Amino acid sequence: MxxxxxxxxxxxxxxxxxxxxxxxxxxYGDNHAIKDVTVDIQDKTVTAFIGPxxxxxxxxxxxxxxxxxxxxxxxxxxxxxxxxDDIYDKRVDPVQLRAKVGMVFQKPNPFPKSIYDNIAYGPRxxxxxxxxxxxxxxxxxxxxxxxxxDEVKDRLQAPGTGLSGGQQQRLCIARAVATEPEVxxxxxxxxxxxxxxxxxxxxxxxxxxxxxxxxxxTHSMQQAARVSQKTAFFHLGNLVEYDDTSKIFTNxxxxxxxxxxxxxxx
Amino acid sequence: xxxxxxxxxAPKSSLTTVDARTRKRNAAEKRFRAYGLTAIAIGLxxxxxxxxxxxxxxxxxxxxxxxxxxxxxxxxxxxxxESQMLKTSAYQKLFIAALQSQLEDRxxxxxxxxxxxxxxxxxxxxxxxxxYRENPDQIGxxxxxxxxxxxxVDGYFxxxxxxxxxxxxxxxxxxxxxxxxxxxxxxxxTQAFNWNFITxxxxxxxxxxxxxxxVSVIGSFFMMLVVLVLSLPIGVxxxxxxxxxxxxxxxxxxxxxxxxxxxAVPSIVFGILGLAVFIQFMHLPQSAxxxxxxxxxxxxxxxxxxxxxxxxxxxxxxxxEAALGVGASKMQTVFHHVLPLAAPGILTxxxxxxxxxxxxxxxxxxxxxxxxxxRAYPEGVVSGFVDPNSAMPAQIYTWAARADAGFYEKAWGGxxxxxxxxxxxxxxxxxLRRRFERRW
Numbered sequence: 001m002x003x004x005x006x007x008x009x010x011x012x013x014x015x016x017x018x019x020x021x022x023x024x025x026x027x028y029g030d031n032h033a034i035k036d037v038t039v040d041i042q043d044k045t046v047t048a049f050i051g052p053x054x055x056x057x058x059x060x061x062x063x064x065x066x067x068x069x070x071x072x073x074x075x076x077x078x079x080x081x082x083x084x085d086d087i088y089d090k091r092v093d094p095v096q097l098r099a100k101v102g103m104v105f106q107k108p109n110p111f112p113k114s115i116y117d118n119i120a121y122g123p124r125x126x127x128x129x130x131x132x133x134x135x136x137x138x139x140x141x142x143x144x145x146x147x148x149x150d151e152v153k154d155r156l157q158a159p160g161t162g163l164s165g166g167q168q169q170r171l172c173i174a175r176a177v178a179t180e181p182e183v184x185x186x187x188x189x190x191x192x193x194x195x196x197x198x199x200x201x202x203x204x205x206x207x208x209x210x211x212x213x214x215x216x217x218t219h220s221m222q223q224a225a226r227v228s229q230k231t232a233f234f235h236l237g238n239l240v241e242y243d244d245t246s247k248i249f250t251n252x253x254x255x256x257x258x259x260x261x262x263x264x265x266x
Numbered sequence: 267x268x269x270x271x272x273x274x275x276a277p278k279s280s281l282t283t284v285d286a287r288t289r290k291r292n293a294a295e296k297r298f299r300a301y302g303l304t305a306i307a308i309g310l311x312x313x314x315x316x317x318x319x320x321x322x323x324x325x326x327x328x329x330x331x332x333x334x335x336x337x338x339x340x341x342x343x344x345x346x347x348e349s350q351m352l353k354t355s356a357y358q359k360l361f362i363a364a365l366q367s368q369l370e371d372r373x374x375x376x377x378x379x380x381x382x383x384x385x386x387x388x389x390x391x392x393x394x395x396x397x398y399r400e401n402p403d404q405i406g407x408x409x410x411x412x413x414x415x416x417x418x419v420d421g422y423f424x425x426x427x428x429x430x431x432x433x434x435x436x437x438x439x440x441x442x443x444x445x446x447x448x449x450x451x452x453x454x455x456t457q458a459f460n461w462n463f464i465t466x467x468x469x470x471x472x473x474x475x476x477x478x479x480x481v482s483v484i485g486s487f488f489m490m491l492v493v494l495v496l497s498l499p500i501g502v503x504x505x506x507x508x509x510x511x512x513x514x515x516x517x518x519x520x521x522x523x524x525x526x527x528x529x530a531v532p533s534i535v536f537g538i539l540g541l542a543v544f545i546q547f548m549h550l551p552q553s554a555x556x557x558x559x560x561x562x563x564x565x566x567x568x569x570x571x572x573x574x575x576x577x578x579x580x581x582x583x584x585x586x587e588a589a590l591g592v593g594a595s596k597m598q599t600v601f602h603h604v605l606p607l608a609a610p611g612i613l614t615x616x617x618x619x620x621x622x623x624x625x626x627x628x629x630x631x632x633x634x635x636x637x638x639x640x641r642a643y644p645e646g647v648v649s650g651f652v653d654p655n656s657a658m659p660a661q662i663y664t665w666a667a668r669a670d671a672g673f674y675e676k677a678w679g680g681x682x683x684x685x686x687x688x689x690x691x692x693x694x695x696x697x698l699r700r701r702f703e704r705r706w
Contacts, residue, residue, distance in 0.1 A: 065591070067587070067590065067591070070586075070590065072513060072514055095593055095594070095595045096593070098590060098591060098592070098593040099592070099593030102591065102592070103587075103591040104591075105584065105587055105588065105591070107584060109582075109584035109585060109587065109588040110588070111585065111588060111589070111603060112585075112607065121589075121592060121594075121602070122592035122593060122594075125592075125593065125594055125598055125602075126593060172588070175588075175592060176591065176592065178592075179592055179593055
């Protein structure tokens with residue numbers, strides 16, 4: 001029924017480092033959730049975070065757009081830089097940061113509004129359109145990039161919550177790209193989707209790589225292998241191994257990585 | 267009610283026979299359904315009893331026994347009456363003479379003494395004098411007077427007073443009833459819909475027939491306006507801050523506990539607080555809807571805060587994440603996404619709070635809105651807030667405490683008006699809620 005998407009995979013060439021994380025520690029109260037994570041995430045690359053449940057991959061992902069700020073007891077230490085700017089600097093407004101670093105969540109969470117308004121909300125609050133025509137353009141472009149334009153172009157005023165799960169997730173991706181972010185974070189975007197919808201989203205992720213640095217957290221090793229060029233393996237809050245995806249899946253250096261991808265732990 | 271299965275050792279049985287355990291479980295379920303149905307039936311029964319008794323006792327308040335008399339006064343009669351020592355009794359005499367001649371015109375020979383007219387109609391002379399003093403141009407032309415019959419006569423037609431139970435007193439003699447019947451036969455005494463009850467104002471204890479609830483409806487209206495305008499924004503703002511912005515620490519915990527406790531404080535406590543703070547300390551006017559509204563606002567705030575917080579909590583966190591994820595600020599997240607989704611719940615809480623406030627009597631007792639005789643409509647919006655007035659429940663309480671059975675009937679009628687007011691408020695809330703819900 002389902003084959004790996006037949007797009008051509010480009011090997012990661014030499015690209016710029018988009019996000020530079022150094023010695024990141026995250027604490028939830030007394031719980032030390034992320035320990036000494038140092039990783040360079042490259043631009044125009046899909047980076048996959050894999051690892052067993054509770055290993056901290058989602059937590060680390062949420063550090064990259066300061067989504068953890070909303071949790072009172074969460075404390076982040078270390079240094080995370082996007083294009084050289086420390087995102088935890090006092091002068092950085094998380095609102096501005098999140099416009100630059102879009103996020104797609106595990107469960108599709110469209111606003112209970114029309115499809116059009118779902119996309120237009122972000123551009124509207126950031127003042128990206130001067131008039132209705134410009135906004136229409138932004139919405140269309142975002143929906144096209146979200147690979148959902150053809151399905152919804154006739155019913156832009158229909159509620160976004162009325163779409164199927166896979167369509168909703170692509171709508172959420174379109175919403176995330178509508179604000180013209182530079183980095184796209186995806187927290188298990190396919191875990192609530194069926195294989196066909198998953199294939200569509202994966203294809204979309206590969207296309208998004210042309211423009212963005214994409215970071216995807218996934219539980220599916222096959223998915224990581226299919227869509228990513230770089231893979232990071234997290235275990236118990238540590239970044240165990242980070243390398244080209246092909247290397248991680250064929251010739252991992254760490255024995256824990258090998259155990260995980262062969263299914264012995266996790 | 268443990269439902270643990272028997273384990274593997276049970277002998278095999280056919281699916282078509284019900285085993286003892288299943289039978290017991292099914293019986294328990296049936297019993298539970300029966301309990302539920304019984305509970306609902308009892309509830310419905312009480313509701314019906316309540317509705318029937320309110321309607322039965324309250325509807326008579328909406329009809330009024332009236333006496334129609336065509337009456338003409340000449341200038342000489344007017345001057346003569348005005349020159350006398352007892353002016354109103356002079357008018358009374360003229361009135362009785364007119365009535366007598368009218369009865370004779372219709373071929374009715376009933377003898378009655380002037381005192382009977384006073385028992386039937388009260389002091390009519392005063393009413394007539396007042397009318398002619400205000401409308402001197404009407405002197406000389408026939409005027410039709412519609413006068414309210416006394417409480418006992420009204421009760422006679424409504425079945426409250428009967429020939430068997432009536433005892434001669436200064437209020438009504440048994441022989442008066444013959445006159446009443448005769449007047450009714452010729453159409454001088456009729457029953458009519460009592461608009462005055464809905465639009466009128468309260469009267470003194472001696473005139474239950476003329477008492478109306480209209481002025482206290484206005485009093486309640488202004489009070490509800492104060493409650494709505496103050497408690498909704500303050501309550502919602504406080505809830506949003508506590509729920510979405512405030513840090514979780516011992517101080518906010520303390521506030522939370524106190525709000526929950528305040529919701530359970532007896533309303534009379536708020537009344538005495540209002541008396542002390544608003545009237546004695548701030549010197550706001552007594553008996554004013556403004557003060558009543560302020561006191562009821564204090565009482566309503568906890569209800570609104572608790573229900574608003576509950577409905578804010580019920581908004582899925584994924585919506586907040588989605589909004590934050592596209593770069594909305596916290597305030598934008600709350601006002602663009604969370605609040606609209608919570609609006610129906612907030613509205614429900616508000617209407618519950620307002621309904622409570624509308625029916626509250628005890629705090630009004632302490633700020634002087636009970637027992638006050640609301641005689642006149644406020645002259646404008648400002649005086650609507652600050653002029654002494656009563657409120658519907660206070661008015662009902664006042665009537666119920668008065669001796670005359672006519673007031674008792676008015677109290678029931680007042681309950682009907684109160685319920686209609688409440689129903690109107692609820693319907694508006696439901697329409698608003700539909701609106702909010704349809705937007706999504």
